[in-house]
Amino acid sequence: MVTNSVKLSDVKKSFNGHEVIKGVSLEVQKGEMVVFVGPSGCGKSTLLRLIAGLDTPTSGQIDIAGKDVTYAHPSKRGVAMVFQSYALYPHMTVADNIAFALKIQGLPKAEIDAKVRDVAEVLQLTHLLKRRPKALSGGQRQRVAIGRAIVREPDVFLFDEPLSNLDASLRGQMRVEIARLHTKLNATSVYVTHDQVEAMTLADKIVVLNAGRIEQIGAPMELYRKPANLFVAGFIGSPRMNILSTKVRSVSGEAVTLDTPQGVLAIPRTGAQAATGAATSLGIRPENLHVVAAGEEGHLSGYVILIERLGGETFAYVTLKGFDGEPIILKLDGEAPVHNHQEVRLTIDLNRAHLFDEAGLAVGVSPDFASETDGSGHVQ
Amino acid sequence: MYNNKLIGSLYVTPFVIGFLLFTAFPFVASFILSLTDARLQDQLGAAQFTGLANYTGMVSDSTFQKSLGVTFAYVFITVPLKLAFALFIAVVLNFKLRGIGLFRTAFYLPSILGGSVAIAVVWRFVFAGDGLINQGLGSLGIGGVNWLGEPTTAMFSIVLLRLWQFGSAMVVFLAGLKAIPEDLYEAADLDGASRMKQFWMITLPLLTPVLFFNFIMQIVQAFQEFNGPYIITAGGPLKSSYLLPLMIYEEAFKYFNLGYSSALSWVLFIIIAIFTAVAFWSQKHWVFYAQDRGDDKGGH
Numbered sequence: 001m002v003t004n005s006v007k008l009s010d011v012k013k014s015f016n017g018h019e020v021i022k023g024v025s026l027e028v029q030k031g032e033m034v035v036f037v038g039p040s041g042c043g044k045s046t047l048l049r050l051i052a053g054l055d056t057p058t059s060g061q062i063d064i065a066g067k068d069v070t071y072a073h074p075s076k077r078g079v080a081m082v083f084q085s086y087a088l089y090p091h092m093t094v095a096d097n098i099a100f101a102l103k104i105q106g107l108p109k110a111e112i113d114a115k116v117r118d119v120a121e122v123l124q125l126t127h128l129l130k131r132r133p134k135a136l137s138g139g140q141r142q143r144v145a146i147g148r149a150i151v152r153e154p155d156v157f158l159f160d161e162p163l164s165n166l167d168a169s170l171r172g173q174m175r176v177e178i179a180r181l182h183t184k185l186n187a188t189s190v191y192v193t194h195d196q197v198e199a200m201t202l203a204d205k206i207v208v209l210n211a212g213r214i215e216q217i218g219a220p221m222e223l224y225r226k227p228a229n230l231f232v233a234g235f236i237g238s239p240r241m242n243i244l245s246t247k248v249r250s251v252s253g254e255a256v257t258l259d260t261p262q263g264v265l266a267i268p269r270t271g272a273q274a275a276t277g278a279a280t281s282l283g284i285r286p287e288n289l290h291v292v293a294a295g296e297e298g299h300l301s302g303y304v305i306l307i308e309r310l311g312g313e314t315f316a317y318v319t320l321k322g323f324d325g326e327p328i329i330l331k332l333d334g335e336a337p338v339h340n341h342q343e344v345r346l347t348i349d350l351n352r353a354h355l356f357d358e359a360g361l362a363v364g365v366s367p368d369f370a371s372e373t374d375g376s377g378h379v380q
Numbered sequence: 381m382y383n384n385k386l387i388g389s390l391y392v393t394p395f396v397i398g399f400l401l402f403t404a405f406p407f408v409a410s411f412i413l414s415l416t417d418a419r420l421q422d423q424l425g426a427a428q429f430t431g432l433a434n435y436t437g438m439v440s441d442s443t444f445q446k447s448l449g450v451t452f453a454y455v456f457i458t459v460p461l462k463l464a465f466a467l468f469i470a471v472v473l474n475f476k477l478r479g480i481g482l483f484r485t486a487f488y489l490p491s492i493l494g495g496s497v498a499i500a501v502v503w504r505f506v507f508a509g510d511g512l513i514n515q516g517l518g519s520l521g522i523g524g525v526n527w528l529g530e531p532t533t534a535m536f537s538i539v540l541l542r543l544w545q546f547g548s549a550m551v552v553f554l555a556g557l558k559a560i561p562e563d564l565y566e567a568a569d570l571d572g573a574s575r576m577k578q579f580w581m582i583t584l585p586l587l588t589p590v591l592f593f594n595f596i597m598q599i600v601q602a603f604q605e606f607n608g609p610y611i612i613t614a615g616g617p618l619k620s621s622y623l624l625p626l627m628i629y630e631e632a633f634k635y636f637n638l639g640y641s642s643a644l645s646w647v648l649f650i651i652i653a654i655f656t657a658v659a660f661w662s663q664k665h666w667v668f669y670a671q672d673r674g675d676d677k678g679g680h
Contacts, residue, residue: 054566075572087563091585091668100581101571152571 004063005030005156005188006051011060013046020046021057022212028156028205033182033189037199037235038209044192045160047209051190052081052158065155080149081158084165086141088133088148095120095129098147119147122181139170146178150185159191163198175201196236200224208232225369230360233283239315241354242289242328244282248274256355256363258282261322262300267353272364274357283354286315286331290347291338298345302328304338318344414643420636427639434643443619443627444644451624454535455602458542462598463591466546470553471579484554491547500541500611504528507537507612528613531620538608538621549594556590557583588667596659603652624648 006028013021021043028034036044049055051062053074062070069077080101088097095116102112120126123143133141142162149157162178163171179202182189193199199206200220208215208223208231216228220236227233233241246258246265251274255266258280267282274280292298302320305327316330316338330346332338355363414434418427438444473484493499506512507527514524527533560583568578584591606625609615615622615630624644632641 052566052570054569074566074570079570081567081570083563083567085561085563087561087567089564089567089582100568100573104571104573104577148567 004028005032005065006034006190007061007063008047008051009061009063011047011050011057011062013043013050013055014058019058020212021050023060024209024212024214026207026214026217028188028190030188031186032204033191033202034205034207035191035193035199035203036207036209037193037196038215039235040194041211042209043212044194044209048081048158048160048190048192051077051156052079053077078155079158080152080154080156081160082142082145082149082162084161086133086145086165088141088144090133092132093129094125094131094133094136094144094147097133097144098125098151100148101152115151119151122150122184123147138166139174142166142174143177146181150181155188157187157189159189161193162191163193163195171198178202196238200236206236208235210235226362226365227283227354228362230281230283230356233354233356233362237285239286239329239331241283241285243356244284244320244323244328245325246280246282248276248278248280250276256280260300262320265299265348266350267355268351268367269355269364270367270370272355274355274363279358280363281356281360283356284328284348285352286329288349288352289328289330290349291316291330291332291336292345292347296345299348299350300346302344302346304340304342304344307338307340309334314338316344318346410642410645413639414646416639418638418642420632420638430639434640435647437640438643438647443622446619447622447624447627450535450620450622451603454539454542454605454621454623455599457535458539458602458605459595459598461539462543462546462549462602463594465543466549466594467553467587467591469546470550470557471583473550473554474557488547488551491545491550497607497611499544500607503537503541503608504612529617531618534613534617534621538605538612541608541612542602542605549598552590552594553587556587560586585668589669592659592663592667596656599655599659600652603648603655 004027008024008026011021011024012019024043024047026034036047038044046055050057051064053069053072053076056071060070061068064077064079089100092100098116098119099112102115107115116129117126120129123146125140125143125147128136128140128144133144136144142165145162159178163174166174175198178191182202191198191202203220205217206220206223207217210231215235216223216232218226223232223236227236227241230243234243244260246260249257249259249264251257251272254268254270256269256272256274257264257266260282265282300320302318302323304316305319306317308315308317312334314332314334314336316332316336317327318330319327338344349368351368352366354366357363413427415429415431416427417430417433418424469487473480473487477483504511508514509524509526509529511527513527517524525533527537564582564586565578568582573581604625605623606629609621609623609626610629613621615626625648628641628644628648631637631644
């Protein structure tokens with residue numbers, strides 16, 4: 001009994017001698033929604049095209065539903081794809097677009113009509129069936145593209161940045177719709193996006209890609225709590241995690257003590273190994289920094305240089321005394337009484353701080369997140 | 381503002397003069413002449429107004445009827461053949477192959493030279509009794525054909541000259557093919573559509589605007605073909621390749637019937653206008669105009 005729906009084994013892909021996928025291995029379980037996320041050019045779309053069969057790998061193997069499909073024709077893989085551009089046939093009506101694959105398969109007309117009607121109902125497209133793509137809004141076109149995939153009842157759905165052509169509010173709406181659809185159909189899906197919010201909200205499992213390699217695989221919150229390296233730490237979470245350059249002063253069983261331009265900081269840490277004097281990056285998420293009341297002691301101090309009030313929350317940009325580099329970001333309550341040029345003292349949720357060594361790899365585990373089991377993900 | 385207008389007017393003046401002198405004036409003049417019995421060797425003042433006599437005269441002119449029949453045959457044979465041939469070559473040249481740019485250039489070249497007098501002269505030598513083709517056939521032990529001496533083969537040789545000039549239509553088709561987004565074919569690949577089905581169900585429908593454009597251009601050009609019959613076959617034998625433009629020319633400059641020749645020109649003009657009008661009217665049934673395919677929000 002094969003439980004994995006898609007399996008990549010050391011897949012590599014080069015274009016004109018330039019390697020864009022540098023040996024990727026991963027498994028997608030049946031019914032799972034796996035999201036490939038990473039910056040542009042990281043190879044996530046190429047990887048999806050390899051699964052779809054629109055490109056063939058230079059080496060490695062791709063299995064779908066237990067069968068080696070590395071060199072199989074796209075139509076013989078049991079996959080359906082939703083394209084970034086939607087790739088709707090402009091000269092066909094919505095109904096004809098959805099029916100296209102079924103017509104090619106040569107199904108009887110009555111059966112095709114019934115299936116198209118069912119899909120249209122699920123996606124609320126029934127009243128649009130006679131229209132051409134030109135006469136549809138972006139969100140409607142998106143639904144037609146999804147309908148075209150659903151009607152084929154594939155083993156695996158492939159989504160290539162399906163929401164990137166929509167405006168922000170529609171994107172949020174479609175995201176919810178895709179999530180709902182995924183739950184309803186319980187279909188195996190591979191979803192590519194550069195948007196970490198989409199990744200966090202949609203994924204059962206996120207694959208973070210960078211420069212053709214997997215940086216980390218894991219459940220969304222697992223990546224958030226236990227980023228394996230600086231790249232994942234910086235990529236997952238918005239605003240980004242603050243990274244401060246420090247040096248290791250000493251390491252004990254429970255803590256790593258750091259030398260910072262503002263003095264010594266003891267970071268509680270289990271299982272940490274680090275050499276004294278080694279350069280270390282201290283990672284603090286914006287919500288794990290707090291402004292202390294006047295007169296009280298804090299871990300750090302600095303000046304507010306910019307405030308962004310979003311209503312429900314406030315982002316404060318603070319330049320720390322003695323530290324080089326970018327100002328840090330604090331995520332505060334919407335009504336937080338901060339103002340520009342204010343001198344602030346800050347405390348850190350030390351039990352939720354992150355440490356990374358010189359190579360950018362995580363050092364030890366934050367005590368608050370230590371009890372989490374490893375889940376389905378594994379660190380590459 | 382005033383200066384800009386003046387300068388602008390100056391810039392367009394050469395065109396306006398050229399248009400008035402070489403298009404508008406002959407256009408009007410030929411219509412007026414077509415209502416007279418003007419002859420080339422006489423003073424224009426000597427011409428008598430004859431009303432529609434030139435036009436009604438065509439009804440009983442067997443040469444005109446023969447020429448008209450030949451012209452329609454020529455157009456109906458060459459236009460579909462040329463469009464199909466140009467489209468076929470464009471599809472082939474649209475393959476992503478190494479050095480395809482070289483092939484595109486090589487295939488486009490004939491059209492630059494294709495319609496010229498020089499090529500027509502070459503054609504005459506190729507199809508002559510002791511020409512290249514017959515020599516080739518002879519070396520294979522096959523008896524030569526009197527290409528330009530038989531009615532059917534004479535027509536064949538000028539039809540072939542027209543097909544030889546497929547380049548411009550091909551380039552337009554090629555541009556049309558390139559404008560079809562690659563992801564439509566990828567989607568069709570995933571849906572299991574064969575290359576043949578993709579051509580009939582995606583390529584051809586999306587190419588109809590270009591096909592329509594080429595169709596109009598080819599109709600207009602084919603009706604006006606002159607070089608081939610004039611240089612290669614001289615309209616013969618037995619007027620079997622006597623296309624209307626050649627007849628117009630000969631009526632005016634061989635038989636000096638300026639009035640009748642002008643009337644013939646107007647008949648040809650009206651025929652072309654009718655074909656074009658019908659084509660435009662029909663396009664709502666078969667031409668698909670929306671290149672818009674749903675990614676107007678950008679984001680690429």
